Amino acid sequence: MSSQAAAVIGIGQTKHKKKRDDVSLPGLVREAAQRALDDAELNWTDIDAVVLGKAPDPFEGVMMPELSMADALGANGKPMMRVHTAGSVGGSTALVATHLVQTGVHDRVLTVAYEKQAEGNAQWGLAGGRSGGMGAGGIFAPWMRTYINKSGAPEDIGWKVAVKDRQNACKNPYAHLHLPDISIEKVKESPMLWDPIHFLESCPSSDGAVAMVLTNEAGAKKAPRKPAWVLGTAMRSELGTFPGRDTVRPQAGVECAHMVFDAAGITNPREQIDIAELYVPFSWYEPMWLEGHDIAGPGEGWRMVEDGSTQITGDFPVNPSGGVLSSNPIGASGMLRFAEAALQVRGEAGEHQVADAHVGLAQAYGGAAQYFAMWVVGSSLDAVGARK
Amino acid sequence: MTDTKQPDSKQDEAVDPNAPITGMDYFMKLEYHELICPVVREFADALMEKRLIGHKCPKCSLIYSPPRGYCPICTVQTTKADEIEMQTRGIVTNYTVVTPVQYYGQEETEPFAKVSLQLDGGGNLSLQDLPGVPVEQVRSGMRVEIVWAPDGERHVDDVTNRSWGSAEGAIRGWKPTGEPDADPSEYSDKVF
Numbered sequence: 001m002s003s004q005a006a007a008v009i010g011i012g013q014t015k016h017k018k019k020r021d022d023v024s025l026p027g028l029v030r031e032a033a034q035r036a037l038d039d040a041e042l043n044w045t046d047i048d049a050v051v052l053g054k055a056p057d058p059f060e061g062v063m064m065p066e067l068s069m070a071d072a073l074g075a076n077g078k079p080m081m082r083v084h085t086a087g088s089v090g091g092s093t094a095l096v097a098t099h100l101v102q103t104g105v106h107d108r109v110l111t112v113a114y115e116k117q118a119e120g121n122a123q124w125g126l127a128g129g130r131s132g133g134m135g136a137g138g139i140f141a142p143w144m145r146t147y148i149n150k151s152g153a154p155e156d157i158g159w160k161v162a163v164k165d166r167q168n169a170c171k172n173p174y175a176h177l178h179l180p181d182i183s184i185e186k187v188k189e190s191p192m193l194w195d196p197i198h199f200l201e202s203c204p205s206s207d208g209a210v211a212m213v214l215t216n217e218a219g220a221k222k223a224p225r226k227p228a229w230v231l232g233t234a235m236r237s238e239l240g241t242f243p244g245r246d247t248v249r250p251q252a253g254v255e256c257a258h259m260v261f262d263a264a265g266i267t268n269p270r271e272q273i274d275i276a277e278l279y280v281p282f283s284w285y286e287p288m289w290l291e292g293h294d295i296a297g298p299g300e301g302w303r304m305v306e307d308g309s310t311q312i313t314g315d316f317p318v319n320p321s322g323g324v325l326s327s328n329p330i331g332a333s334g335m336l337r338f339a340e341a342a343l344q345v346r347g348e349a350g351e352h353q354v355a356d357a358h359v360g361l362a363q364a365y366g367g368a369a370q371y372f373a374m375w376v377v378g379s380s381l382d383a384v385g386a387r388k
Numbered sequence: 389m390t391d392t393k394q395p396d397s398k399q400d401e402a403v404d405p406n407a408p409i410t411g412m413d414y415f416m417k418l419e420y421h422e423l424i425c426p427v428v429r430e431f432a433d434a435l436m437e438k439r440l441i442g443h444k445c446p447k448c449s450l451i452y453s454p455p456r457g458y459c460p461i462c463t464v465q466t467t468k469a470d471e472i473e474m475q476t477r478g479i480v481t482n483y484t485v486v487t488p489v490q491y492y493g494q495e496e497t498e499p500f501a502k503v504s505l506q507l508d509g510g511g512n513l514s515l516q517d518l519p520g521v522p523v524e525q526v527r528s529g530m531r532v533e534i535v536w537a538p539d540g541e542r543h544v545d546d547v548t549n550r551s552w553g554s555a556e557g558a559i560r561g562w563k564p565t566g567e568p569d570a571d572p573s574e575y576s577d578k579v580f
């Protein structure tokens with residue numbers, strides 16, 4: 001694939017909250033998109049194509065929302081497409097937009113992802129309307145239990161992740177949950193939803209949207225603010241269920257990580273990556289992905305949580321934005337990881353900025369942990385090479 | 389604290405009973421008939437005869453139950469020649485205890501368990517029930533045997549192309565055999 005550089009030059013997101021009843025679906029996505037355009041100092045007419053993503057339609061009960069959003073997103077007369085890979089969709093959507101730029105098909109692409117969970121009932125949608133739905137937590141809980149059993153992780157690791165991400169969220173004005181008095185005790189004593197996952201170890205249900213403007217090298221040089229350069233992209237999928245599947249460390253996740261590291265020239269992710277935004281809707285997924293993406297060795301992921309390495313001040317900060325545990329507009333949750341990693345390497349993350357962040361990793365996963373999307377972004381095109 | 393609604397930000401406003409109505413529930417319904425693929429039909433027919441069948445991939449030997457008519461790993465077709473009858477005893481490899489969220493159409497009100505099984509002699513089933521076993525007693529390693537729905541009550545109306553072995557109309561669930569639990573080495577790598 002012939003490829004040229006791509007960069008993020010505009011980022012916008014809404015305040016994520018339980019219910020955005022002040023805006024319609026198109027109003028919500030337009031709010032994020034307008035902020036991204038403002039950040040890039042571009043107009044709707046400067047955009048060549050729009051790539052939209054959201055989770056399954058039954059979550060809101062609005063079928064094919066992309067039809068009615070074409071006008072809200074200024075797509076009249078322009079290419080517009082929707083991407084659909086369950087919970088990872090925000091990540092895949094950003095990557096489709098990136099590839100449209102890298103292949104030279106378009107110069108400036110607007111990519112938007114959203115969910116308006118309060119418009120519908122995601123639990124109903126996940127259950128296909130039938131009684132006895134497992135919920136996402138019900139599918140993932142046994143895999144977390146297996147991780148705990150295999151790795152010998154102490155039970156407070158999950159509680160620590162839950163506290164850390166909520167403390168980080170207090171530094172992010174866009175985050176849904178602001179729980180300044182969160183504590184290990186509170187997490188531990190919150191009701192058990194899906195053993196071993198407590199209520200406060202689970203993501204909230206949010207309304208929200210996020211948007212980015214991507215462009216090529218020429219466009220990035222004209223941008224008013226510092227671009228975030230895309231240094232590597234990767235997507236992988238696998239079957240959601242088959243006998244002998246490693247559900248704790250899905251092969252697609254391992255391969256996706258290696259593909260994105262190779263693309264970015266990363267040989268030692270722990271050392272060469274300054275900040276990671278990983279899709280962690282349930283606390284235990286932080287150590288599981290650190291190991292499942294070969295950032296940490298087997299049984300080492302939980303030790304990174306325990307010794308504080310993944311704190312905002314640690315040597316490998318994970319989810320300084322507060323992550324999915326603090327804001328979960330499902331379709332947007334993956335793209336929020338990508339946008340937050342880009343904000344960090346631009347040095348524009350505000351109060352949750354990680355010091356000297358030059359290389360950022362973002363990851364999203366979806367379905368029964370069967371879709372993966374990742375990118376590595378940098379403060380310059382040689383950000384990885386510039387690292388020791 | 390016993391409710392299961394998601395935590396709210398303090399910034400989310402409480403509901404004001406005098407506020408104007410800005411939204412209302414509108415329930416949708418969609419009924420359709422799904423054509424059952426022939427190999428799943430054979431699985432359903434076997435359930436009516438109190439038999440549990442699967443297809444064993446001729447290339448990698450993985451057992452698929454219900455059969456899919458192909459091995460998606462090897463991308464080879466499987467046929468009646470690859471059919472095996474599986475044992476109706478096995479080990480609980482893992483489980484989920486779900487606290488039911490009260491969405492529209494939800495009939496469950498109390499926490500319930502779903503388990504994954506490794507059957508003796510090979511083969512796996514997921515999303516199975518252990519009726520009568522208190523959820524706090526459900527654990528990995530339990531040895532269980534099948535409980536068929538009685539003749540006359542047994543049906544396979546709920547078997548679809550995507551039900552992945554869940555067939556509550558034919559299999560009431562599984563009951564503990566009372567034997568000592570299996571050693572984790574027998575099942576720890578078989579989590580679905």
Ligand SMILES: [Zn+2]
Nearest residue numbers: 445448459462
């Ligand atoms: Zn095979």
